[in-house]
Amino acid sequence: MKTKISALELIASIMVFENGTAILFYLAADTKQDAWIAILIYTIPAVIMQIIYTSLWYNYPNDNIVTYMPKIFGKYIGYFLSIIYILFFIYDASRVLRDFSELMLISSIPALPLTLVAGVLIAIICYATFIGIETLCRTVVPFLFIFLFFFILTFFFLITTPYTFNINNLKPILHSGLPFIIAKGWILLTFPFGEVLPLTMLYSSVTEPKKVRKSVIMATIFEGLIHSTNCIIFISTLGLKFASTSLFPLLETFRLIHVGTAFDRLDILIIIVLLFGGFFKISFLIYAAMLGTASLIKLNNVKYLSIPISIIVLILSKLIASNYPQHIKIGFDYTAKYIHLPLLIAIPITALIIVNIKKFFLQKKNNNKT
Numbered sequence: 001m002k003t004k005i006s007a008l009e010l011i012a013s014i015m016v017f018e019n020g021t022a023i024l025f026y027l028a029a030d031t032k033q034d035a036w037i038a039i040l041i042y043t044i045p046a047v048i049m050q051i052i053y054t055s056l057w058y059n060y061p062n063d064n065i066v067t068y069m070p071k072i073f074g075k076y077i078g079y080f081l082s083i084i085y086i087l088f089f090i091y092d093a094s095r096v097l098r099d100f101s102e103l104m105l106i107s108s109i110p111a112l113p114l115t116l117v118a119g120v121l122i123a124i125i126c127y128a129t130f131i132g133i134e135t136l137c138r139t140v141v142p143f144l145f146i147f148l149f150f151f152i153l154t155f156f157f158l159i160t161t162p163y164t165f166n167i168n169n170l171k172p173i174l175h176s177g178l179p180f181i182i183a184k185g186w187i188l189l190t191f192p193f194g195e196v197l198p199l200t201m202l203y204s205s206v207t208e209p210k211k212v213r214k215s216v217i218m219a220t221i222f223e224g225l226i227h228s229t230n231c232i233i234f235i236s237t238l239g240l241k242f243a244s245t246s247l248f249p250l251l252e253t254f255r256l257i258h259v260g261t262a263f264d265r266l267d268i269l270i271i272i273v274l275l276f277g278g279f280f281k282i283s284f285l286i287y288a289a290m291l292g293t294a295s296l297i298k299l300n301n302v303k304y305l306s307i308p309i310s311i312i313v314l315i316l317s318k319l320i321a322s323n324y325p326q327h328i329k330i331g332f333d334y335t336a337k338y339i340h341l342p343l344l345i346a347i348p349i350t351a352l353i354i355v356n357i358k359k360f361f362l363q364k365k366n367n368n369k370t
Contacts, residue, residue, distance in 0.1 A: 020281025043224030
């Protein structure tokens with residue numbers, strides 16, 4: 001039976017997916033206190049990237065990125081790229097699993113071994129992906145509203161906590177000018193905006209195909225506003241230096257909230273909400289790897305790939321870095337530049353150019369025949 005998800009579920013999935021890990025960090029740290037402006041600026045090219053992703057899919061509406069790559073680049077290069085994308089989904093899932101396992105250890109349970117924490121998380125995720133993507137997409141809609149509620153609530157508590165929120169920390173605004181922000185903020189196109197590419201695997205399951213582009217553009221704009229606001233909160237509460245050097249600036253921000261005795265240590269509650277966000281992001285990445293693998297090897301029942309791929313993700317999450325600071329450094333210094341940049345930006349743009357060239361020559365050939 002064909003998987004079916006609604007346009008609303010697609011919007012919710014994209015927003016929760018992009019918030020999964022990006023909200024934990026101070027994005028575009030190289031742009032200093034103008035990071036919030038950089039995010040707003042790069043929301044525009046992020047929308048253009050979503051138009052590119054949807055344009056590729058509209059040319060192959062019954063396919064996903066794994067199955068239309070061979071149709072665009074040819075058998076050998078195309079299948080090689082398909083395998084690379086599947087491996088990327090697995091690798092990205094292992095990075096997110098490491099992020100949230102470390103978050104649990106640092107914030108709540110430092111005495112437990114990393115493998116145990118990651119193992120418990122991946123076991124739950126494995127079960128969720130085994131059940132199916134439709135259940136995940138239905139569940140993600142109410143979770144999005146819960147997440148947005150807590151986001152607004154924490155912002156309210158921060159500005160009402162005495163001596164915590166200082167908007168003057170944002171000054172001087174545009175201290176180095178727009179060219180500096182544009183030059184230093186390009187990484188935003190890869191993380192967090194470009195990371196949504198695995199969810200293109202869901203496009204063919206949307207019951208209203210004509211609403212796919214509108215949905216992803218709307219979700220991207222909302223994400224830009226959320227991440228920009230998040231950066232403003234980090235700078236205004238922690239200050240630029242602490243926000244840009246902290247492993248988890250979001251966690252440090254929540255620990256500053258003190259509203260009477262009833263809302264002390266609100267960070268514990270927020271960590272639970274964030275863990276659910278991580279759960280959804282890893283689940284979507286593993287499902288993308290499952291669907292891609294099944295499409296490549298012509299396997300009808302996708303769910304049986306849940307267990308082996310989850311085990312690979314668990315093992316890889318431990319092997320990718322010896323400690324968490326190294327994991328973060330690899331992510332921002334190497335993964336974003338040498339993995340995200342070609343896979344999330346360069347190859348899709350190249351693919352769309354090739355598709356349009358093929359369409360041009362095909363149309364020209366048909367015109368000559370007539």
